Amino acid sequence: MLRFIVRRLLITIPTILVVISLTWVLIKLAPGNFYSTDRPLPPAVEKNIREKYGLDKPWYQQYGKTIWNIVRHFDFGSSLRYEGQSVNTIIWNSLPVSAAIGLLAYLLALLVGITVGSIAALKQNTRWDYGSMALAMVGISVPNFVLGPILVLIFSLTLYWLPPSRWAGFPSRNLILPVLTLSALQMAYIARLTRAGMLEVLRSDYIRTARAKGLSERDVVLKHALRGGLMPVISYTGPALAFLLTGTVVVERIFALPGLGNYFIQASLNRDEPLIIGIVSFIAITLLLMNLLVDIAYAYLDPRVRYQ
């Protein structure tokens, strides 16, 4: 088990460096600059800007400096667009926003998804099963940038129940619509996964044994089936995170929330090199570490693997 963790970490670190380098290379290769405008700048001004931001130095020096700062001090530099703010500060400030809606969305998705999926598996081929799976399919098919605005249309602009977009601190009604929008897709996937996992487990021999022992159906499901049936959901956590991430990007744009995703898009549109690298690196590290944690959890939860 320990060997496994160490081996994974050893792969993770170079991967992160590769991601950072790749991003850096892409930015450098791309035509244009962050300071480009429609009209060409006078050469003197351009020269000053380039000097100021160290863009006049040879590429290997720029690369080396960037990587060195990152590895040594975790310093990603300052944003080019948002004068004076360090990338780390921006990330630090915007992270809680994304984390809040992301976490809430995922928890909601787990709660609803697992329940609906389990019931669908238990009542297989009934109206409940078909209905909830069709609904799940709708959840997968409606893009979040369609769902979000429609929810806003209905609940904010027509019914006046909920406030429209804006960030208003952590526990506030402003969070309801973004969280709902974000969790819809996950809810649907988790419901389907749970159903599939439960159906497979419910067909297995040890469930037949549990029934032969005289256990009530409720105990069979809760005490025996759920454990194995939820394994697909657990292993889905990794990809779920990745998709929550791309989801937050859109949701934050639509609802004008100052989260990591929103800053990322802005940085990309602005060619804000340090900020782009900073956010991408942060995301890469987080995802890779989370995936590692999920793998560990999965291995731990399966006694066949844990006690090898």
Place this chain on the structure above:
Amino acid sequence: MASEKNPDLIHTPPEMAVAEADVRSLEAGAVVRGSSLWRDAWRRLLKNKLAVFGLIVVVIVTIASLLGPYVIKKTFGFTPDYIPTDNPKLSRSFPPFTGPDGEFSWLHPMGTDNAGRDQLARVLQGGQISLFVGVISTLVSLLIGITYGAIAGYFGGRLDNVMMRIVDVLYSLPYVIVIIVLLSLFRSQTPRGQLVLLFIALGSISWLTMARIVRGQVLSLKNQDFVLAARATGVSGSRIIFRHLVPNTLGPVIVYATLTIPQIMLTEAFLSFLGFGVQAPLASWGSLAADGVQNLGIFPWQLIFPGVTMALTLFSLNFLGDGLRDALDPQMRTV
């Protein structure tokens, strides 16, 4: 270790989540049985009402998108880009089925946008682009994935190990993020160029799982008798791969492709929504939705129509994919 034996268990991307157990068994090399009887499969498909519904809707939408703008041009005279410049009264956004003075009119079933362009025509043309991007990108990922997977599976050994390790590493990358960066940096000058960029970018997202599936199939098939027979008669390696092994993996490939198209369309849509995808004057459903969101409070139909059309199409494609999977091999199905 569970994750090393079955890396896909850990990193199943949602596009295959609905078929996760299938992927697991396919990659373990379970042989897909009975997929040679296409007619049987067709019959089973037809029994599945939702899949048939999906198929019908997809066909309708495809035909409408391909022929629609042409038909509209012939009957009403406007192209999707037609901006009525002569009459200022027409240069604004009308709700569906409404004319310039608020009276009922057949002219614009989906209303118009801010410049007076017919929404229906725009949505249909958007459909052209969305579907086109979806299909072509899927083909790109199919090509890469099948080739990669077939080679890895057939030659096995160290080559296979290395190739699959690469896949594992790539899998864990947050490459939608990287793609956004890519698209924002390499903005093409022409809309056509942007499309090509999109094909490459989107195609490179999905080939990983396809490679894995194909590899699994090839691994199980390559030890079967008919391959032995082919080799015994001196057929070369590459011929074996492409003429014997690949056709037998067709079943899962078709299913996965049908499920990939909506995923890619969704990705393209959200990229376009954010501004990184399709560029004006070309429009896809995603960019139409982006335009529509701007005026959500006042002209909600600008968002609703492209949005609902897209949702309907994706919905149908997903059901069709599910149905195909059930039809082509009931054994593949675990649900």
Place this chain on the structure above:
Amino acid sequence: MTTTNGNLLEVKNLRTYFETEDGIVKAVDDISFQLKRGETLGIVGESGSGKSVTNLSIIRLVPDPPGKIVSGEVIFNSTDLLLLTNEAIRKIRGRRIAMIFQDPMTSLNPFMKISKQLMEMTQLHLGHSKSQAYDHAIRMLETVGIPDARARAGNYPHEFSGGMRQRVMIAMALSCEPELLIADEPTTALDVTIQAQILELIKKLKSETGTSVILITHDLGVVAGMTDHVIVMYAGKIFEQARTRELFALPGNPYTKGLLKSVPDPTAEQGKLYQIPGLPPDVAHLKPGCPFAPRCDHVQEICHREFPPFVQLNADHYSLCHFAREVYGESGGTPIQP
């Protein structure tokens, strides 16, 4: 508590059908048999003969859909199990009738310690507290011969060998001292040497506790040493039933004779192994007449036309065959007068 004629279990005209894509499969088609208290009944048959489904039907574990117990009676201690409510039958499962299955690896919950799986039984049926259940579980493990039971109780199923796992299954099944134990091919998945051990264990426990046993197998060798009565099933029907000794010595059915011939006899002179020619029938599409006709070496024209009668050859000996009396005679038996 037994029925008036001393039978613990009476199965009458049991029919269990499955609805499949290929049509209706009559897995169990009109089966009747009895089991006396304290006896062991063997049910022998090839795969697909319906032997497992029969036993699943007794405790109503037939997966529904696609299966369904269509008609019949299963009288256990004067109660028809098929008429009970779901709750009532659950009280009987595990407590009064216990079942063990073929593959102990997949039949035990891989995510649960075996101590917990054992404790579940007595906590549920006997109302044991946690510590009572635990002690009882350890005792059961020791009874079935798990060495170092106390230490190993906290292990997971995959940490045991195949034979040990089956012992655990037996321990679990007998936890509540059931009146009837149904063993569905308990040794098929095990090595031959372990097979003997497990069968000995079942025999020993049976004599100690007085539990009645139904033993399902495709292996006649297993039946010979273990059972009092035998039922031979084929294509969902009983083809022959008799006391074990009588069946082996004086078979009255060509199918049984074929099965007996196929048992490898190391002392036989001939080197070739005998196999009943042909394959078991497709139970979804049975032709009229005797299901065994295509493979039978006594077959005559009538066998393809008419379904054979259930002939009584002796006090407890019945055979489903047009020529039962002749076959019985060939074996050396004297059929009673009709």
